[in-house]
Amino acid sequence: MKKSDRTRQDILDATASSLATAGYTATTVKSIAETIGMQDASIYYHFSSKDELVGEVLDIGTARAVTAVDQALAELQGDHDPREALRVAIIAHAEAVLGGGDYPRANVRTFGQLPPDLTHRHRQGHRNYGQIWTRLIDDGVESGALRGDLNRSVARLIIIGALCWAIEWFDGAGDVTAADVGEHVFQMVVNGLSADQPHQHAVSV
Amino acid sequence: MKKSDRTRQDILDATASSLATAGYTATTVKSIAETIGMQDASIYYHFSSKDELVGEVLDIGTARAVTAVDQALAELQGDHDPREALRVAIIAHAEAVLGGGDYPRANVRTFGQLPPDLTHRHRQGHRNYGQIWTRLIDDGVESGALRGDLNRSVARLIIIGALCWAIEWFDGAGDVTAADVGEHVFQMVVNGLSADQPHQHAVSV
DNA sequence: GATTAAATCTAGTACACACTAGAAAAGTCA
């Protein structure tokens, strides 16, 4: 492997880490360079601009999130219970974004603070990711497992929102794991907080 | 009313509007000044720094959100169904943050992109707001209306998260209103998406 | 209308940022 490739990877990693924890504005080319012991100008040998670098990090982030959810769903195999599919997807998302690496976290963390160009660049990626969830919900409603009196788009965005916002408070330090957060989102959003509902199994957290 | 008070209010309004739509970084002192037809330096006659100005806007935002929820709960009066209280609070929050003015929106929108000083300054305010929800959930669990096998902190943060994230996608232009979003969050989080659950009443959206 | 106070403007400073040009160093391979 060429030295250039290793350095390039170091830059991407440092950028992902900074984006995930400090956000877009606080992630400066200089701070990235310092993290890996370089001068800021040297970054430009590998990337033509800050936004190209950030864009690449975000691309990797969406790819990893999609892969995580797709893979979790693929492992279901024979099981065709739409509720279980939703549960598996929710937990996979939670683990990817909260417990996983910096790349998916960078994605969620910087959502809403990116310059217009970058926002536009990732619109398609977000749409594709949203479609995974659209299908999960459609399957559930059409099979009769999920109620059909709610707006599906709104429902989808609420589920994703509950998961994405968790990045603002989840710190991974307590005894609540990323999977726990996913399980809670599933329990609430699918089974509901109300007592005496069917489909509920005690959750120990 | 003194002219100074009117100008001060104009500055606050313009700042709230900019924060709510453009975020913290894109809200520059110059852009605020331009909005109200002033020179940027003139802002400093009314506020000692950008962050003091922003801090005041955020204070107003939290105050309005708290008032909206408190007032909605107060109007319940005799009704002591914890689920109904939760429903009313959720819808009030949704309307305050999504359908309401720029101040509460500025609060949610800039969450996570503020400099450390401002983040710290508003920690207490957020804690107070969170306590409203803590009590709502505690009441529900202790009265037996809500299940007690879930982590209440996590549940609280998931509800707030679902509502807060809505600011990223809700545009108020379609036929879905802010109250609709609140109703959906309530339906999902309390009654659940599963079909054939009790407590469910058809929602038309 | 003159005097004082309030409010705004003009013209700057200092600094952090993304980014560039060209020299220097480090690595590669005959």
Add this chain to the structure above:
DNA sequence: TGACTTTTCTAGTGTGTACTAGATTTAATC
């Protein structure tokens, strides 16, 4: 070793930012 390529550094530029100092205008008061 020496010629060549790849990579990094030094030393800058230009721009946008928050913010300041002091002059100037506008409003209030007697």
